[in-house]
Each structure stands twice: as C-alpha cells, then as structure tokens.
Amino acid sequence: MSGQHDARYNPQAIEPKWQAAWDDGDCFAARRDPARPKYYVLEMFPYPSGRIHMGHVRNYTMGDVVARYKKAQGFSVLHPMGWDAFGMPAENAAMQQGGHPAEWTYNNIAVMKGQMKPLGLSIDWSREFATCDVEYYGQQQAMFLDMLEAGLVYRKNAVVNWDPVDMTVLANEQVIDGKGWRSGAEVERRELTQWFFRISDYSEELLEAIDGLEHWPEKVRLMQKNWIGRSRGLQFAFSTVDAPEGFERLEVYTTRPDTLLGASFAAISPDHPLAKQLERHDPEVAAFVAECRRIGTTEEALEKAEKKGFDTGIRVRHPFDNAWELPVYIANFILMDYGTGAVFGCPAHDQRDLDFANRYGLPHPDVFLALDDSSPVSDTAFVPPKSEKVRYVRGFAGDTVQTGDEAVEAAIAFCESKGVGEGVTKYRLRDWGLSRQRYWGCPIPVVHCDSCGVVPEKKENLPLELPRDVSFDKPGNPLDRHPTWRNCTCPRCGAAALRETDTMDTFVDSSWYYARFTAPRAETPTVAEDAEYWMNVDQYIGGIEHAILHLLYSRFFARAMHKTGHLPAKAIEPFDALFTQGMVTHEIYQTRDARGRPVYHLPEEVEDGKLRSTGEAVQVIPSAKMSKSKKNVVDPVNIIESFGADTARWFVMSDSPPERDVEWTSAGAEATFKHLARVWALSERIADLDTEAPDPHDDELMRAMHRAIDDVTRTIDGFAFNKAIAKLYEFTNILSRTKASATAQKQAARVLAQLMAPMTPHLAEEIWARQGGEGLVTQAPWPKADPAMLVSDTVVLPIQINGKRKAEITVAADLPKEEVEKVALAEDAVIKALAGASPRKVIVVPGRIVNVVV
C-alpha cells in the first residue's frame, strides 16, 4: 500500500500535485510529429479584462476536453492560448485611473493567467503571446504592407461618430441616445479618410465557400450568407428635371424591378453626392441632412428612426413614360453604402415605402394582388414571398400571373432589351474599415509625404513601435499630439514626412492569431512548414456573438494571407470545424448617476437587491450575456478556491448543453463537489479491496463499463458534454452498487478514471494512480468499447394502441416481426381494446415499438 492518503477528497492537495506532474512530463508541448496525425484545437482567445469569468471557464474547459480526448486518441495536439490585447478598455482605464494602457494590459494578463493556470488546462503555454507584443504586431505590419502592395488595402472616405467636445471618434457603444458617453454632447457623423480592406472583392468567393464549411453550425452559415447578402436586381438611371449641373442622371438599384410601374417617388441617401451638392446652397437641405447625421452610424439606429424625407423639388422621369415625373426626396433610411445610395419607392409592396408615402401624401398604386384577394393596399404593404404566385395588374413583362422571382427576371430582361439599365448582382457586404483613431492598437505602417503622398513604410523599418511616452489627460488621439513620434522621413524621397496616426481595428489582430500559434516566435508572420503541418484549426470553439464579424474577417484574412504568401492554399478556410458555445448569462445590477446615466455593479457588490457599500437599491435587469461593460460577471476564482478546478470544470460542462446559454448559479457547484467526493471515496474503497477470483456479477459490470465507454466516446465526439457527464453519473452509480469481484471493480474504476479525465483530469489522475494505472492517465490511450458487450439478447417493446402506450412486452432481440406481432396481440390490454374485432393495422418497428390501430 502506498504511503499517506487523505481521509477525504482534497482538491487543494491533489490539483497542484498533478499539475506539477504534467509540467514535469512536459505533457502539453505541441510537436510536429510526422508519425502521428495532428489535431489543432483552439478556443477564441480572451480579451485581458483582468479577471476570468465563467464564460472563459466554460469555453476553455470545452477546448480542454477536446484536446485531452484527442491526445488520448493518439493525435499530436496543438492547444495554444494567447491574448487579444489591444482595444479600448485599456485606454479607458488610462483615462479613468491614469497609468499606461500597456501596463494595465500586461498586468491584467498576468492576473488572468494566474487565474487560469489552476484550471489545469492542457495548454502549450510556451506558445503564448499577446497581440500587443511588438513581436506580434510588427509581423502584422509586415503583412499589411504585403496586402497593400497586393491591392487588398485602399483609402476612402467613411463616416464616423464624432464627439465635438472630447474631439474624438466614438465607438458605437460609446454613443448613448445620440450623445457621447463621457461628454454628453450630441454626436455628429463626420467623414474621415480611412483605410479599408477589399473584403467585398471576395463577396462571391466567401459566399460560395460557405457551402464547404460542413462542420460549421448551420445557423452561423446562414447568418454569414445573409450578411454577405447577394441580391439580383436592376440598375438603371433616371433622367432628372431641375437638377444641378452634373446630376442629369440618377443611378438607382432595385431588387424589385417588377414594381417599376408602382413607383411613386425616388429617394437618395443624405450622404449621396446629390444631397451634398444641394446642401451647399440650400440651408433647408443642410438642416435636414444635419438632422439625419445626428441619428448615428449604425444600421440599427437608421432602421429604428422615424422615416423622414425632404422634398428636393427635383423630379425624375419614369423610364417608361417621359411624361410621368416622380419627386426626389432625401430620406433618412437610405444607406449610401448599399447599392447606389438611391432608390425608387414602391409603397404598395414595401412597408417602409408605404409609411413614407402616407406621411408625405404620395400615391401607392398596386402592382400585383394576391390570387385569392383583390383588395388594394391601404395601411399595410402587400409583401408576399418572392416564390409565391401573384396577379400583376401593373406588370410590364412576362405573364400576368407569375411569382415575384419570375417577374423580377422578366423585368430585368425586358428593361435590358429596351436599353433601360442592366441586371446586376450586388452584395450587402461592405469593405472592412480598419482605421481607428486611437492609440492602443497596431500602428498602420504608412507615411504621409507632401510630395509623394501616401507611402508605405519600408519593411526594414518595422516594427513600427507605439511610443510609450503618451498621456491620456487630454482629449483626442495621443499619437496625433505626440511631439516626435509622428515625425519621420519619406521612405521614397527622404524628405520630412508624417506618420499615419490611425491604428488598426482589433479585428485585424484576431484575424490571424490562429496562424501565428503555429510558429509564434518566428521572425516572419508564419513559417511554411509549421503552417503546413498544423493548419487548419480542426476544432474552433467560441461564442456565438462572433458568428459574423470575427469569423468572416478571419476567412477573408486567411485568403489575403494566402495571396501574399503567408499561408498555404489549404488554409484559406482556416477553421475546419466550428462550435459556438452558448453564453454564460447573469442578471445585471444597475443604478443611475446624478445625470441619469446608467451605472453598473458587480454581483459581489450587491446583496439582497441593495449595494453593499451604500445600501442604495439596484434595478435588476434580466439575465444577459456576461459583459465587462454591464459588470454582470461572476468570479470563478472563488469557486476554484473552495471546491477545486475539477468541480468548476465538471459543473460548467454538466449543467446545460454546450451550445445553449447557461445562467450561472452557485447552487450547483456544491452538488458537483459532493459527487466528486463520492467518486473519490468510491475509488479509495475499491483500491483497498483485495484482488479476487471472477464473480458471476462481473459480466454485468463489464457490460456497463463497455456501455459507458461507448456512450462517453460518442457523446464527446458529438460535443454533448452534458450527456457524457450524465452517462458518467450512471456508470458511477452502477459501480458503487455492484457485487462484482474486486478485480473487475478495479478495472472498472480505471476505466472510469480514463473517461472522466477530459473533464476532471486531476481527480482522474488520482484514481488512476490508486487503481494501479500505468504512468499518467493524461498519457494513457483512450479505452475501446467491445461491440460484443454492447448488444443484449432481449428487448423491451412498448405496445401502443392508437398511438398511446398501453403495455410492454419483453421479447428476444432477434424475434421476427410476425412473431412480435403475435406476442403483442396476445397482450391483455390489446385483447381488451380490440373487443373481438381484428386490428385495422399493426405497425411493428423492430427493436422499437408496436402500434396497434383499432
């Protein structure tokens, strides 16, 4: 017998011991091993907010279960971790509390890593990096230059939220009810020249390739398809009447050319060149456009705003009737970024157009009617699915009765034949604006020269490092007002020049970190052999909130990296399989400050609906995604300290299916701890038994064991970790009650340790060691279920009468259908229900059910 043992389950002793053993064995270092298949599992890396929360624990435990399971199955596993470390919170902290964003960030990383380490994750920490490491963003700058050269980056004007008091650009989340979050000033929309990635050049390719992402959730694929938003429509030009010089034609794009004869007005975006032209000379237009610009920059704000227009007095001629003139409005709901920034309105078949027409007293002639209902449109637009047949009363192409889709195609063909515009395919996807007017990001490595214009920095001058000597006590971007950093020489002509002061969107940082993990210390962004071996990510795991932007940008960036020689062709879709975990939610506690603005409080600051500090009552807002800004986060450190990492890990995996949201409750943690303590005690008891000869009960236990192996293997493969845990409960219950021999029990206990190891690796090692397992369970091969032990001779079949369960029979598993039917018809309940008559129908589903229809 081994030496000292605790009298009870003691994770505080067990967990550090095994973590040290894994470190000693260098168990989690990823190595290129040509002899073994590789497996790359990646969880979306965290923003270093300074504390881990339950969402992190859930995310990383899922990845760890996969990593440990795949390792046991013989794969060479890469399971890295890093930090998405640039971004606004660091600057906000510097503004609020002083200090430097770098200091704040690296300090947070140290704290969070300290909180993550006790979780016992099988991470190769030797590959760790932060995106704010100059070694990382310097390589990003090199790639930016390559992409610039390859024509993947360009500059154009774009609209931002401008805070006129703080003299700064605001993020959408910093705009609250149209006002700056800090200054309270009315936010303006302002145009700046900014850098863009040409992601829209890849619209079609990114859309087409979605069909190949077989192991992505269908809903994410659908969301991305809708986001890219391919549409087929007609682009044509109205000729204008009384328009300023240079605006003789007004280009519009419509996806419903079949409704052209139902047009009642034309509308242009407030950002349309024509609107800008009118704004210059007409104060009324200027006032209206200014009002529109106060709405904000988000699509949501535009869509929710009351639909308003301004009649410019300009008219356009209908392309099919020169005498028919339509008024041209500037309308607040037209997006300049989509189509041509100008549309015609057909109120009868678009609710937004109808609301607009009713507001301004414009007609709304019906173009088509339902086949079974001829009532004209009044307050509700008639907008049937395009696949539905309708009767055209103002159609001009194709049959009178046809589907919308047919009519659209017919209308395009007709218009093209008459020389009125052409059919075009457009995408909703816009180019990716990467400029940020902030300090704490990757500097864009270009120089502005008076004579040469915009010039890329030379690669040998990289990395272009952020200056450390900055302060945040004044409004605006510290890079703009830095005394020396901006000053440089033009890489082309050598004259004095100024650096670009915009930094990159943090989505750029997170669009290639997965590739960097394959060669994290390289002097180039990637290394061909490493990328070749490790890419693609076999399993990517992260929050559903990243379903569109991060994942779409990464898909684009991988293509851009391939084009510039930084990734092999096979890596243009970097994530083979995607799993989107549900979020961990929690209630939100809110009070308001003197100016009525919301102030949020951490759960630990609240007790019985009141602030601990002041006793002020808090407003409880129903559960929502845990977020730093709402402060509804729970600190897992406390759970780990009182119950151990295995309890935290087991609990977050057991409580709900991984793809669904889970509301954090502390109640379950204690119950999990009790269960793990029971398993530990069970193992101790079994370990103390003396080996004995086989017993008749052994077969039953072995069957249960093989059943458990099979169940846990299949459920982990299917990402159904909560079900895997339910099966482990069942097997544990059987093992604790078995009358099998000690030899069989010990074997079962070793298998239990192996099956638990992905979820509760420390306890598993402890059991494995106590039951005489060889080496570390972390390095043991995954057990295999014996198919012969999974089948049973008899089967219980429910008997239904008219679909309702009335009885049950036990028959041999291989009993023929006809025999099963005979047995079923001999059941008392069936005889009673038939009352002498013969059944109308008997359905026998072998091994499943018998249904007697009377």
Added chain:
RNA sequence: GCCCGAGUGGCGGAACGGUAGACGCAGGGGAUUCAAAAUCCUCCGCCCUAACGGGUGUGCGAGUUCGAAUCUCGCCUCGGGCACCA
C-alpha cells in the same frame, strides 16, 4: 426595424418521427446519530383515486402521420448580431 436562434416538471436538462421527463439539483419520507452535519435507502410532472388504475401534459393555434417535444404553416415570449465592444 432587419437577420439568426431558443422555449419540455419547482430548477438545469434527456428523448435516430416510436415508452416524454434519462442524469443532476431542489423537495418529501425513512435509516444511521444523544442530536445535528455528512452519508445511505426511498418517493417525486399535473389532476382524479385509499389503492389498482384512469385522464392530461413538451410556449400558443392549426396541419401532416398509425404515431409529433421532434416535421409544416401562423402567432407569442425571451436571447444574440446589425459592420468603431471584444
């Protein structure tokens, strides 16, 4: 507003179109204990019944099917995303 999801006991959740509620939590009863904690056994959707048993039941309303939590259509409620939060 637009796009995408999710709704099953007191709670978290199981259920290839085939016995709804596996497994866990909470709760009731019991054993052990001087007593409690811990542990173990046991019951546990709802309604009627002393019990046997019967009825009913997966957000709401229709439909398809021998059979629907599961498929179809229409609603309701909650959540995510909406391009400068990460």
